[in-house]
Amino acid sequence: MRKLKNFIFLTIFTVLLSCNGTDNYNLGIYNARQGNQEKAIEYFTKAIEDNPEYSDAYYNRAYAQQLIGGKEKQIISDYNKSLELNPNDNEAHMNRGLVFMKMGENDKAISDYKKSIEIKSDYPIVYANLGNAYKLKGDNEKACENWKKSLELGNRNVELRLNLNCE
Structure with a gap:
């Protein structure tokens, strides 16, 4: 019984410590789909901290902020980084265009x-x-x-x- 408890404890401990960019990204997607854009942004930020080359995390953080509104310069910055990492993302170009249009930069x-x-x-x-x-x-x-x-x-x-x- 003691071995089973130790195994369960070690498993939970390992899962908690092994949260990586992908896990945080998935939590961001989950929160975004639930309509909690602020929490999604937090998780996308953690995913970026874990993996600064994660283009989808930059894209989705920008999109979540775009849904909230405001912080256009940060949104543009995130789309820029996303496009630097993945230049053929038509959605990122389109959404960045929406932000530029909102800013009057037609x-x-x-x-x-x-x-x-x-x-x-x-x-x-x-x-x-x-x-x-x-x-x-x-x-x-x-x-x-x-x-x-x-x-x-x-x-x-x-x-x-x-x-x-x-x-």
Whole structure:
């Protein structure tokens, strides 16, 4: 019986001490899915501390903060690091573009959206966002062109924008 207790104690102790970046990352994902973005950010931060090359942890920390709002410079920094480690992440380009657009940096947003499209050309929401950025810049022709492409790819959410702004 004593051996069993020692085994159980050692097993629990080992599990607690062996929490690594992947475990913290998974706890971050769990909390994010539960809607607890603040706690998710804490776990993604721990995962990054455990493994500074964990691109998904940077991406998800940025996304969780983006859902909360605020701290745009930190969000951009996390997306930058995520893209440094994984430059072909179309979602990171798109989401960083959203932050740039929120900050009024529409040229940077357009650049990110174009890069996202270059990586994955059949993603309708990126075309919608690109259209929105062009509209904010006053380029109605390019806005309509991208909203039409978004609709062609199945995004019906752009129909009102097309009806109000395009021929």
